[in-house]
Amino acid sequence: MVQFEGMSDAELPLPLLEGHSSRGRLEQVLRAGEFAVTAELNPPDSADPNDVFERGAVFDGWVDGINATDGSGANCHMSSVGICALLTRVGYSPIMQISCRDHNRIAIQGNVLGAAAMGVNNILCLTGDGVQAGDQPEAKPVFDLDCMSLLRTIRQMRDDGMLLSGRKLTTPPRVFLGAAINPFAPPYDFRPMRLAKKIEAGAQFVQSQYCFDLPMLETYMTRVRDMGLHEKCFILIGVGPMASARAARWIRTNVPGIHIPDAIIDRLEGAENQKEEGKKICIEMLQQIREMDGVSGAHVMAYRQEELVAEIVHESGVLKGRSPWRRSPNPDFAAVAEAVEHGIEHMGEPVKPSDAVAAASE
Amino acid sequence: MVKVAYHPAQQNPIARTRSAFTIRLWSVRHSRFLEKIYKGLASLFLKLHPVWTALGYSRVEKPVVAVEKRVKAFLFDCRMCGQCVLSDTGMSCPMNCPKSLRNGPCGGVRSNGNCEVEPDMPCVWGEAWKGSQQMQGGDQILKVQKPIDHSLRGSSAWLRATSEAALQEEDK
Ligand code: SF4
Numbered sequence: 383m384v385q386f387e388g389m390s391d392a393e394l395p396l397p398l399l400e401g402h403s404s405r406g407r408l409e410q411v412l413r414a415g416e417f418a419v420t421a422e423l424n425p426p427d428s429a430d431p432n433d434v435f436e437r438g439a440v441f442d443g444w445v446d447g448i449n450a451t452d453g454s455g456a457n458c459h460m461s462s463v464g465i466c467a468l469l470t471r472v473g474y475s476p477i478m479q480i481s482c483r484d485h486n487r488i489a490i491q492g493n494v495l496g497a498a499a500m501g502v503n504n505i506l507c508l509t510g511d512g513v514q515a516g517d518q519p520e521a522k523p524v525f526d527l528d529c530m531s532l533l534r535t536i537r538q539m540r541d542d543g544m545l546l547s548g549r550k551l552t553t554p555p556r557v558f559l560g561a562a563i564n565p566f567a568p569p570y571d572f573r574p575m576r577l578a579k580k581i582e583a584g585a586q587f588v589q590s591q592y593c594f595d596l597p598m599l600e601t602y603m604t605r606v607r608d609m610g611l612h613e614k615c616f617i618l619i620g621v622g623p624m625a626s627a628r629a630a631r632w633i634r635t636n637v638p639g640i641h642i643p644d645a646i647i648d649r650l651e652g653a654e655n656q657k658e659e660g661k662k663i664c665i666e667m668l669q670q671i672r673e674m675d676g677v678s679g680a681h682v683m684a685y686r687q688e689e690l691v692a693e694i695v696h697e698s699g700v701l702k703g704r705s706p707w708r709r710s711p712n713p714d715f716a717a718v719a720e721a722v723e724h725g726i727e728h729m730g731e732p733v734k735p736s737d738a739v740a741a742a743s744e
Numbered sequence: 745m746v747k748v749a750y751h752p753a754q755q756n757p758i759a760r761t762r763s764a765f766t767i768r769l770w771s772v773r774h775s776r777f778l779e780k781i782y783k784g785l786a787s788l789f790l791k792l793h794p795v796w797t798a799l800g801y802s803r804v805e806k807p808v809v810a811v812e813k814r815v816k817a818f819l820f821d822c823r824m825c826g827q828c829v830l831s832d833t834g835m836s837c838p839m840n841c842p843k844s845l846r847n848g849p850c851g852g853v854r855s856n857g858n859c860e861v862e863p864d865m866p867c868v869w870g871e872a873w874k875g876s877q878q879m880q881g882g883d884q885i886l887k888v889q890k891p892i893d894h895s896l897r898g899s900s901a902w903l904r905a906t907s908e909a910a911l912q913e914e915d916k
Pocket residue numbers: 816820821822823824825826827828829830837838839901
């Protein structure tokens with residue numbers, strides 16, 4: 383492998399273990415039978431890399447993968463490719479989300495190759511919310527592929543080394559393929575079969591929508607276990623703290639696909655400190671999900687409360703003493719850590735050309 | 745609701761009125777019956793394969809498309825994707841899904857079973873699931889569909905299915 387000077391160890395891929403399809407830590411943790419935790423990074427509305435590094439740093443040592451959302455809720459933010467490029471630079475393990483809403487098959491396959499080249503090991507295939515949900519409802523929705531054909535396309539790229547057109551790839555992307563599930567939306571009896579279809583199309587792990595209804599999840603999981611799907615695919619259940627009853631109500635009516643029972647909202651309403659209660663509910667969910675048969679992990683979505691993720695994971699004790707990879711303790715990453723801590727100089731302010739030349743010749 | 749500068753005659757720019765899918769919903773409810781008709785029609789078309797070849801598939805394409813378009817637009821709100829999957833999807837046309845999902849419902853289906861994008865429309869896939877359960881080939885809905893081939897838009901799915909079936913018979 384060609385190594386350029388200045389490339390840190392953080393960027394060196396892990397060895398490809400037998401039976402694994404990626405070199406990523408997430409796959410290794412899951413295949414080792416550990417309860418995995420992933421979280422969602424709040425993508426910045428800026429062009430400053432430090433925004434990404436700072437937002438990634440709050441998960442340090444608590445999660446096995448960081449989801450880089452792709453215009454979630456049809457709102458525009460920094461692209462998932464961009465976020466992943468930055469996260470892999472400092473050694474984090476991103477899960478790149480690809481939404482079918484905004485790109486056609488040509489753009490998507492190109493992005494998959496680019497991402498894999500940057501060290502992205504996990505890709506999550508999504509259909510995406512409709513443009514009506516976001517800040518630019520006048521946009522043209524693409525939906526060239528759906529999540530299922532997207533899964534199949536990337537699997538073909540990886541396993542057969544071939545683009546959708548049949549053209550050969552010289553190096554296929556080594557990625558661990560994910561998809562989304564929503565056990566909490568109708569038609570309920572079709573949902574487990576939809577998971578079976580996703581597995582057939584190539585899904586190796588799935589992350590679910592927010593779970594606030596354990597009996598509903600149990601019904602779904604029973605069916606999933608009967609069909610043996612939990613043995614073919616790692617299932618990560620989504621959880622997250624609600625900041626207040628008002629926020630929960632707003633999310634329930636405005637964000638597609640989220641089911642929050644009245645009981646949860648009442649409980650938040652009746653609490654003295656709603657934020658604290660939201661966190662408590664989330665911890666309880668997490669603990670109960672951990673004990674559920676067939677569940678391999680949790681996906682913590684703490685929108686605008688990302689700093690709570692570490693506390694939630696810690697207080698719930700779901701990791702049972704295991705500690706996910708963290709950046710700082712490894713002395714090899716000192717230079718990268720330094721750069722993250724102190725920011726990249728001159729970011730934002732233009733440098734006079736003469737200064738730049740002087741600096742370059744020093 | 746969606747923000748628009750101009751509302752023609754107080755119409756929601758996205759939502760179609762319920763009456764627009766009364767027939768489509770009827771078709772799904774009668775999927776079993778339509779499946780039989782479809783099978784009959786398919787075998788008739790296949791029997792006519794020599795006729796189509798004699799006339800030339802490309803020459804009959806235009807008149808067949810004209811008929812197919814009218815019939816299927818009336819019954820299913822067909823968008824003439826040219827690669828019909830109605831018999832796999834419980835007689836509910838997936839091209840009416842605002843996200844063109846051809847493999848099942850997205851996670852955004854509302855708790856009343858309506859579409860995330862068009863709040864007044866029952867989810868095309870919720871309907872498909874109901875329709876497929878009445879059909880003999882109902883488990884076809886579990887098949888993973890190929891990505892849609894946009895170059896086939898506007899062509900006759902009937903003729904394509906026929907010529908493919910004829911090819912398969914020859915292979916046997
Ligand atoms: S699947 Fe295609 S051909 Fe069939 S009814 Fe729908 S748009 Fe028409």
